[in-house]
Amino acid sequence: MNLSNDTVTLLNGQNLENKQNIVMTLHSITSSGYPHTCMLSVGEIIAINPQTLRIALWPETQTSLSLHEIGKANLVIVNNHKVTYLELDTKLLPKPEQETYVRTRFEAIVKSVKEDKAKYADIISGITIALHKPEDILNRWKVTLNELLNV
Numbered sequence: 001m002n003l004s005n006d007t008v009t010l011l012n013g014q015n016l017e018n019k020q021n022i023v024m025t026l027h028s029i030t031s032s033g034y035p036h037t038c039m040l041s042v043g044e045i046i047a048i049n050p051q052t053l054r055i056a057l058w059p060e061t062q063t064s065l066s067l068h069e070i071g072k073a074n075l076v077i078v079n080n081h082k083v084t085y086l087e088l089d090t091k092l093l094p095k096p097e098q099e100t101y102v103r104t105r106f107e108a109i110v111k112s113v114k115e116d117k118a119k120y121a122d123i124i125s126g127i128t129i130a131l132h133k134p135e136d137i138l139n140r141w142k143v144t145l146n147e148l149l150n151v
């Protein structure tokens with residue numbers, strides 16, 4: 001299954017300054033069988049191609065543990081007046097030889113894509129944020145995405 005051009009562009013790791021306010025939700029399943037949700041920024045995920053994403057998570061979080069143990073997730077993206085739902089199969093990636101920021105990294109294969117638009121209304125936004133120190137965080141995101149590309 002392929003990501004839309006809009007989604008690939010959003011997750012291409014470029015122009016982060018213009019995308020810094022966008023937050024996606026990543027949904028996993030705990031070992032107890034319960035759903036778990038985390039927020040994901042454009043600085044923590046990159047599209048390698050239309051079928052493959054790479055994700056960098058804080059280590060030892062419930063999400064990173066769930067993705068490692070169960071290997072399945074849903075990603076929800078609100079962008080360009082639509083909601084995109086992705087079903088993902090995930091696998092743990094090795095640590096890069098040189099790691100600037102400690103992260104647990106995953107490759108995610110897109111298994112299904114559903115796009116939702118409302119005929120009767122415009123979808124304006126999902127979760128948005130305002131970074132406290134944009135320059136510092138954008139620099140960290142660029143390093144994180146570069147490390148994802150080079151695993």
